[in-house]
Amino acid sequence: MSDTEIYDVVVVGSGAAGATAALRARSLGLSVLIVEKAHKYGGTSAASGGVIWVPNHQFTANDDSRDKALAYLDALIRKPVRRDRLEAYVDQAPEMLRFIKSLGLPVAPAPYYPDYFPTAPNARVDRSILCETFDGRELGAQFPLMREQYARFKILNRYAMDVLQFFSISTRGPGWIKTFLKMAWTYWSDLSTRLLTRRDRRFTQGAALMGHLYKRVFDHGVEVRLATKLDELILTDGRIGGVKVSNFGRRYDITARHGVVLAAGGFEWNQELRDRFFQVPGLTRHSSTPEDANRGETLIAGMKVGAATEHTEAGWWIPTMHIPMESRSNFEDIVQAAFDVGRPHSVCVNRNGVRFVNEACSYDEFGAAMVEDQLKTGANTPCWLVFDATFRQKFTAGGIMPTILMPDRRIPPDWWDQYIFRADTLDSLAAKIHVPADALKKTVEQMNQYAAAGVDAEFNRGANPYDQMFGDANVKPNPCLGPIGKAPYYAVAINCGDLGTKGGLACDAQARVLDAHDQPIPNLYAAGNNSASPFGNLYPGAGGTIGPAMTFGYVAANHIAAAAGKAAAPRQESVAAAA
Structure with a gap:
C-alpha cells in the first residue's frame, strides 16, 4: 500500500x-x-x-x-x-x-x-x-x-x-x-x-x-x-x-479526485460539543446510539476548513433509561423507553410530581417537552415513569421486562431502589424517588379520572392514531389510559436521550x-x-x-x-x- x-x-x-x-x-x-x-x-x-x-x-x-x-x-x-x-x-x-x-x-x-x-x-x-x-x-x-x-x-x-x-x-x-x-x-x-x-x-x-x-x-x-x-480534511487551493x-496509529493521506462525502453521524457522544450547543446538554451516556461512536469528528474537521453549522441546538430526542448489564453489573446498558412511557396504567411526572406532556406522543416530541419543562421548572431530565402492578405485568419499562419474562424475584437485588423503585403505596414510592407525595397522588387521581372517562383533559393522550398504535386495545374506552391503582407501585427514571443530533x-x-x-x-x-x-x-x-x-x-x-x-x-x- x-x-x-x-x-x-x-x-x-x-x-x-x-x-x-x-x-x-x-x-x-x-x-x-x-x-x-x-x-x-x-x-x-x-x-x-x-x-x-x-x-x-x-x-x-x-x-x-x-x-x-x-x-x-x-x-x-x-x-x-x-x-x-x-x-x-x-x-x-x-x-x-x-x-x-x-x-x-x-x-x-x-x-x-x-x-x-x-x-x-x-x-x-x-x-x-x-x-x-x-x-x-x-x-x-x-x-x-x-x-x-x-x-x-x-x-x-x-x-x-x-x-x-x-x-x-x-x-x-x-x-x-x-x-x-x-x-x-x-x-x-x-x-x-x-x-x-x-x-x-x-x-x-x-x-x-x-x-x-x-x-x-x-x-x-x-x-x-x-x-x-x-x-x-486536506484543503489545497481552496x-x-x-x-x-489513521489506522492503529499509522497516519496516511487518501486523495479524492472529485469529492469527499462526510456521512459519519453527529456529535452526541462528545460532551464538550453537547455543552456548547444544546440548551439542556444532558450526558453522552444517555444517548441510545452506539457507545462512544459519534463524537463529531467530521463536524470538527468541517469547521476547521471553514464550514458553517446549523440547527445544532437539538437532538433527535428519545426517552431512555439505564440499567446494569446482567452479566457485568459494573457496566450499564442504555435502553430506549420510546413507547413504554405512553402505555396505559402509567404516568410520567417531573420531579415536582406534575405531568408535562402527552406521554404517548412521538418520542422526539416527548424529549422536546422534557427540555422545555427543564428550562421552565428545573425539575426534569430526568423525569419519572410511574406505573402499577397491571402495567408491570403487561409491558416493558425500558430495560425492565414484563413479569412473564422478568418477575420481581428475578430482578437483581442491586437494581432495587437504584434503577427500579417499588413500594406498596404511592406515599412510600414518592418518598423513595423524592417527589412530593401530595402532588404525585393528585396526578394519579387525575389520570384515573381520565381513564374512566376515556379523555385526557390536560394533554389529550390517546386521541389520535399515533398514540393509539402503542396502546392496549383491551383497555377501554381509551387504549392509552388505564387506571393506576393496583399495588405495588413502581417508578423508573427517564432520561432525555437521543438517536443522534x-x-x-x-x-x-x-x-x-x-x-x-x-x-x-x-x-x-x-x-x-x-x-x-x-x-x-x-x-x-x-x-x-x-x-x-x-x-x-x-x-x-x-x-x-x-x-x-x-x-x-x-x-x-x-x-x-x-x-
Missing part, C-alpha cells in the same frame, strides 16, 4: 447515508472508498429501526403529492430552514427510493406507521418505508463484521424481531405467544449459523436495511475500510482534495457543505446526522432521520458525478450484479 491512495470519491462513515452515496457514485462509474473508524460497518443505521420517511413515493396508488408533503411540513416546522434544501428532499427522496429499489432492495410502505403529527394537515399513514428481513449469511465473510443490533431489538437478547413481531409481543396482542415460539424455532433450528455465532442470521429493522445495502455495496466492488478514522486518516454542517440543496459566507466549499459534501437536518428541529415521521440521510447521500453522488462528467445512466453491469 502506498502512502497516498487515489479514489474518485471518499465517503467517511458507513451508515445509510454513506452506503447510499457510495452505491450511487459507483453506479455512475466513479471509484469509491468508504472509511469507517469502527471495527464494524453499518453505523448507527444498523442499530436503528431502519425506517425511511419518503413522502410522495408513489409506490402504491395514493393521492400523496409534492404539494401535500410540503404543506404537512410547512404546518409543523418551527424555525427557519433552507427552503431549497427542504424542497430538494421532497423531490429527490422518491428518486432515491426508486434507485435503491432498482438495485433489488425489497422496500415497501408500512401502512401502520402514521406520521408523527397525525392531526396536522396532509398527514398520512404510508410515508414510512421498511425493508424486508435480510439473511445475514448472504454477506459471506462480511456477516460478522456488520454492527449488531441492540438487545432492545431482540427477545432475551437473542431472537431478532421485525416491526410486526415487536408490536405483537410488546403489546401482548393476539397470537403473541405463537409469534415468539416461531421466532425461537427459527433461531434454534438454524444449526449452521449456531455453529458460527450466537447472532441471529435474521437481520431485521435497521440491520435488514443495512444488510441489503451492503450486499450491493460489496457486489459493486466498493472497498469498505474499517478501523480507519478521519483526522482531517478545494478539498482528500482526507488524512439534528444539527451539523450547513449544506445546500446539492448536499454541498457551505462556509460562513453561504458559499459551497469545493469538493466537500455531507449527508446524515453530521449535516443539518432539512427539517430544522422537526421530526415529521418514522424514518425522518434515515430518509434525509440516504437522500442527500444520493444527491451528493449525483452532483459529484455531474461535475466529473460521469452523470450518465447507471452502468448496466452494476445494476445487473445487484439484481
Whole structure:
C-alpha cells in the first residue's frame, strides 16, 4: 500500500447515508472508498429501526403529492430552514427510493406507521418505508463484521424481531405467544449459523436495511475500510482534495479526485460539543446510539476548513433509561423507553410530581417537552415513569421486562431502589424517588379520572392514531389510559436521550457543505446526522432521520458525478450484479 491512495470519491462513515452515496457514485462509474473508524460497518443505521420517511413515493396508488408533503411540513416546522434544501428532499427522496429499489432492495410502505403529527394537515399513514428481513449469511465473510443490533431489538437478547413481531409481543396482542415460539424455532433450528455465532442470521429493522445495502455495496466492488478514522480534511487551493486518516496509529493521506462525502453521524457522544450547543446538554451516556461512536469528528474537521453549522441546538430526542448489564453489573446498558412511557396504567411526572406532556406522543416530541419543562421548572431530565402492578405485568419499562419474562424475584437485588423503585403505596414510592407525595397522588387521581372517562383533559393522550398504535386495545374506552391503582407501585427514571443530533454542517440543496459566507466549499459534501437536518428541529415521521440521510447521500453522488462528467445512466453491469 502506498502512502497516498487515489479514489474518485471518499465517503467517511458507513451508515445509510454513506452506503447510499457510495452505491450511487459507483453506479455512475466513479471509484469509491468508504472509511469507517469502527471495527464494524453499518453505523448507527444498523442499530436503528431502519425506517425511511419518503413522502410522495408513489409506490402504491395514493393521492400523496409534492404539494401535500410540503404543506404537512410547512404546518409543523418551527424555525427557519433552507427552503431549497427542504424542497430538494421532497423531490429527490422518491428518486432515491426508486434507485435503491432498482438495485433489488425489497422496500415497501408500512401502512401502520402514521406520521408523527397525525392531526396536522396532509398527514398520512404510508410515508414510512421498511425493508424486508435480510439473511445475514448472504454477506459471506462480511456477516460478522456488520454492527449488531441492540438487545432492545431482540427477545432475551437473542431472537431478532421485525416491526410486526415487536408490536405483537410488546403489546401482548393476539397470537403473541405463537409469534415468539416461531421466532425461537427459527433461531434454534438454524444449526449452521449456531455453529458460527450466537447472532441471529435474521437481520431485521435497521440491520435488514443495512444488510441489503451492503450486499450491493460489496457486489459493486466498493472497498469498505474499517478501523480507519478521519483526522482531517486536506484543503489545497481552496478545494478539498482528500482526507488524512489513521489506522492503529499509522497516519496516511487518501486523495479524492472529485469529492469527499462526510456521512459519519453527529456529535452526541462528545460532551464538550453537547455543552456548547444544546440548551439542556444532558450526558453522552444517555444517548441510545452506539457507545462512544459519534463524537463529531467530521463536524470538527468541517469547521476547521471553514464550514458553517446549523440547527445544532437539538437532538433527535428519545426517552431512555439505564440499567446494569446482567452479566457485568459494573457496566450499564442504555435502553430506549420510546413507547413504554405512553402505555396505559402509567404516568410520567417531573420531579415536582406534575405531568408535562402527552406521554404517548412521538418520542422526539416527548424529549422536546422534557427540555422545555427543564428550562421552565428545573425539575426534569430526568423525569419519572410511574406505573402499577397491571402495567408491570403487561409491558416493558425500558430495560425492565414484563413479569412473564422478568418477575420481581428475578430482578437483581442491586437494581432495587437504584434503577427500579417499588413500594406498596404511592406515599412510600414518592418518598423513595423524592417527589412530593401530595402532588404525585393528585396526578394519579387525575389520570384515573381520565381513564374512566376515556379523555385526557390536560394533554389529550390517546386521541389520535399515533398514540393509539402503542396502546392496549383491551383497555377501554381509551387504549392509552388505564387506571393506576393496583399495588405495588413502581417508578423508573427517564432520561432525555437521543438517536443522534439534528444539527451539523450547513449544506445546500446539492448536499454541498457551505462556509460562513453561504458559499459551497469545493469538493466537500455531507449527508446524515453530521449535516443539518432539512427539517430544522422537526421530526415529521418514522424514518425522518434515515430518509434525509440516504437522500442527500444520493444527491451528493449525483452532483459529484455531474461535475466529473460521469452523470450518465447507471452502468448496466452494476445494476445487473445487484439484481
